[in-house]
Amino acid sequence: MNRKILIAFLFVAIPTFGADSQWVLQQSTLTYHVSHPLHQTDGVSHTAKGKGVCHAGECDFLIAVPVKSFDSGDSNRDLHMLQVTRGAEFPIVTVRTRLPESAAASATINADLEIQFAGQTAQYKQVPFKLEKQDGETHITGTIPATLSDFKIDPPSLLTMPVKNDIPVRVDMIWRQQ
Amino acid sequence: MLRQIFRNRHSGVPGLAFWVCLSVAFAPFLMAQTAGMGTLMGRVIDTSGNAVTNATVTATSVDNGRMRSATTGPDGTYKLDMAPGNYRVKLEAIGFKTVEIPSVTVSGTETAVLDEKLKMEEQSTGKPTPAQQDNLPNAPSSSTTAPSLSDLGLSPEQTRGNPQEQALLDKRTHMLKIHQRMGLITTIPLIATVVTSLNAGGKSEGTASRDLHVALGALTGDLYGITAYYAIRAPRIPGTKKRGPIKFHEAMAWIHGPGMILTPILGAMAFSQKNNGEKVHGIAQAHGPVAIVTAGTFGAALLSVSVKF
Numbered sequence: 425m426n427r428k429i430l431i432a433f434l435f436v437a438i439p440t441f442g443a444d445s446q447w448v449l450q451q452s453t454l455t456y457h458v459s460h461p462l463h464q465t466d467g468v469s470h471t472a473k474g475k476g477v478c479h480a481g482e483c484d485f486l487i488a489v490p491v492k493s494f495d496s497g498d499s500n501r502d503l504h505m506l507q508v509t510r511g512a513e514f515p516i517v518t519v520r521t522r523l524p525e526s527a528a529a530s531a532t533i534n535a536d537l538e539i540q541f542a543g544q545t546a547q548y549k550q551v552p553f554k555l556e557k558q559d560g561e562t563h564i565t566g567t568i569p570a571t572l573s574d575f576k577i578d579p580p581s582l583l584t585m586p587v588k589n590d591i592p593v594r595v596d597m598i599w600r601q602q
Numbered sequence: 603m604l605r606q607i608f609r610n611r612h613s614g615v616p617g618l619a620f621w622v623c624l625s626v627a628f629a630p631f632l633m634a635q636t637a638g639m640g641t642l643m644g645r646v647i648d649t650s651g652n653a654v655t656n657a658t659v660t661a662t663s664v665d666n667g668r669m670r671s672a673t674t675g676p677d678g679t680y681k682l683d684m685a686p687g688n689y690r691v692k693l694e695a696i697g698f699k700t701v702e703i704p705s706v707t708v709s710g711t712e713t714a715v716l717d718e719k720l721k722m723e724e725q726s727t728g729k730p731t732p733a734q735q736d737n738l739p740n741a742p743s744s745s746t747t748a749p750s751l752s753d754l755g756l757s758p759e760q761t762r763g764n765p766q767e768q769a770l771l772d773k774r775t776h777m778l779k780i781h782q783r784m785g786l787i788t789t790i791p792l793i794a795t796v797v798t799s800l801n802a803g804g805k806s807e808g809t810a811s812r813d814l815h816v817a818l819g820a821l822t823g824d825l826y827g828i829t830a831y832y833a834i835r836a837p838r839i840p841g842t843k844k845r846g847p848i849k850f851h852e853a854m855a856w857i858h859g860p861g862m863i864l865t866p867i868l869g870a871m872a873f874s875q876k877n878n879g880e881k882v883h884g885i886a887q888a889h890g891p892v893a894i895v896t897a898g899t900f901g902a903a904l905l906s907v908s909v910k911f
Contacts, residue, residue, distance in 0.1 A: 462909050473754040484748035488756060498846030500778075500907070503839055507775040512767035513660075513671050515760065516751065543662075543669055576667040583786065583908055 445525075446602045447483065449474030450561060453596040454489055456570075458496075459588040467494035467505065474597070478525050487519040487597075491541075508580045509542045517541045528562060528601070531555055537568065546574040553595070561600050568593040640708035643681040644716040646674050646693055653678025654720055657695035658763060664688040664705065671765035686710040693718050696758060767839070774836045781832035785904060788825040795819045796897055799890065812876065819869060826862050826900075830855075847906045854903035861896025868892055 452472040458465045474487035491511035496502055506512065520538045527533045534550040553566035571589045572579050579586040642661060646654045657674040665687050672680040674695075691703040698720035708714045751761050795818040802815035833855075844852070868889035872882045882889070 473756065475749040475753055477749050486749040486751070486754065488751055488754050490760070496846075498848055499842055499844045500846070500848035500851075503771065503842060504775055504778075507768075507771035510669065510768060512771055513669070513763040513765060515763060516756065518751070520748070522748075543660075583782070 445478045447474075447476030447478070447485065447562075447599045448602055449487065449597055450600050451598040452487075452489075453594075454494075455594040455596075456494065456591050457594070458591055460582055461585050462582065465496050465501065467496040467502070469493040469495070472597070474599070476523075476599070481525050483523050483525050483527075485519075485521045485523065489517050490515055491517055504580055508577055509575070511542075514541070514543045528555070539568070539570070539574075542575040542577055544575040546570070561598050564595065564597045564599060566595050568595060639683050640686040640710050641681060641683055641713040642689070642691070642706065642708050642716060643679065643713060644718065645678045646680065646695070646718050646720060647678055648698070648720055648722065654695050654698065657693055657698070657720065658765065660692045660694070661689040661706070661708075662692070664690055671763065671768065673765055684708055691716060693720060695720055696762075698722060770837050770839060774839065777832045777836035781829055781836065784825060784829040784832060788822060788829050789901075789904065791818050791822040791825065792897055792900065795822050796893070799893065809877070812873065816869070816873060819866060823862060823866055830859065830862075850906045851903045854899045854906065858896045858899040858903065861892055861899065865889065865893045865896050 449472060452470060452474070454469045454472055456467045458467070469489050471493040472487055472489040474485065476483045476485040478484075491506060491509055492502075492515065494502065494505065496505070518540045520540075521535045523533060523535060531554065533553050533555060535553060537548040537551055539546050539548065548568060548570070551566060551568055553564050556563040556565075570591050570593050572587075572591055573589055579589060581587070644659075646657045646659070648654055653674070653676065655674055655676050655678060657678070657680075658671055659674065659680045659682065660669055660671045661682055661684060662669045663685075668685075670682050670684045672682045674680045686709050687707075689706045689708060691706045693701045693703075699722070701718055701720060703716065703718075706714060706716055752758075795815060798811060798815040798818055801811035868886055871884075871886035872889045875882050875886055
């Protein structure tokens with residue numbers, strides 16, 4: 425009898441303790457915006473890769489995107505961007521965050537982000553993101569208030585006029601839980 | 603004829619202005635050449651004394667955060683040329699523990715030598731260390747489930763830095779910055795040349811305005827030559843497909859480039875004819891139209907990369 429209870433307990437308990445789930449980034453559009461007195465430029469990347477691993481109610485997320493993958497519509501500008509951001513030396517931008525598993529059910533989340541870019545690490549606290557659930561997928565949108573000085577990047581200049589320090593990054597991602 | 607123009611250039615105020623402008627234009631480059639540079643070099647070996655190849659040595663300036671990187675060669679040696687100062691040096695190689703030296707002083711007179719021994723990594727998972735885990739946002743956790751770059755399917759080749767490519771990009775940007783500045787400087791005598799052309803030709807009989815026009819034109823041509831040099835000599839980055847306004851900018855160069863050669867030749871012919879009391883005739887009559895097309899395409903090239911249409 426006791427053995428039967430034990431086996432029944434194990435059948436119930438195993439799925440609970442081993443209930444680690446994963447999130448996989450399905451689609452993404454990351455857009456940085458640069459302001460210059462003569463130009464307003466957006467650089468777009470669709471090649472981010474991301475994964476979230478959930479354990480004991482907490483999910484660790486990692487998103488990585490090659491610096492080279494950002495396209496501003498001008499190859500000369502993109503090469504210049506690659507140079508000022510030390511993109512050949514540090515080819516990948518990574519974003520790490522940890523969120524409670526329950527956050528997936530919310531309409532908005534405030535995430536603390538740790539971003540590694542251009543050989544520097546910057547932390548962004550309580551960045552708001554909007555969540556929408558659709559067909560088993562979670563659509564996340566938001567803007568990371570990044571600046572060039574956060575990553576010790578000298579503002580590039582055109583016609584001796586430097587670009588603004590603010591380079592907000594718009595995030596538009598679709599995640600699927602597995 | 604050309605000798606006469608050159609002699610005229612040296613004989614009066616326009617000639618003096620030409621040399622002053624040229625000296626001012628070259629001053630930053632001459633100063634840059636004389637600035638002292640230091641060197642950091644050394645050899646990276648493993649605990650058995652064997653050379654570690656492809657180790658990345660990164661020196662970060664404590665003063666301004668600027669970074670310089672080099673990769674060790676087959677004999678484990680590396681060399682970094684950098685400005686004198688204090689540097690934090692990091693040595694990384696796949697399969698070895700990363701070593702960080704908090705302070706290395708590089709002087710402008712002596713070569714700093716930094717030899718380092720790397721220990722083998724026990725087991726690399728690519729995942730954050732406990733210290734890194736603590737730094738992760740939203741409360742510390744003892745979780746070891748954080749995904750790594752390899753979990754995302756990124757290979758070490760994709761995530762590893764390429765200091766050679768970075769050096770190429772740095773050189774390219776440096777040269778194109780000079781190209782850009784020189785292009786801007788060139789527009790000043792270019793506009794002045796166009797403006798003075800109004801009194802230089804036609805029925806004007808005076809020689810002073812013609813001499814000024816010639817001097818300004820010569821200065822424009824020289825500065826244009828320097829501008830073009832820095833664009834032509836800027837290194838190309840392999841695997842880059844040109845797109846956007848830069849294509850138009852480069853296409854314009856195929857017009858204003860030959861124009862900048864043709865304009866002074868035709869101008870010299872017109873100058874000679876006017877000095878001989880003749881009316882400008884023959885192919886020299888094309889000097890004005892060719893100059894206008896050249897100046898116009900030069901302006902269009904400048905605007906194409908400056909203003910978004």
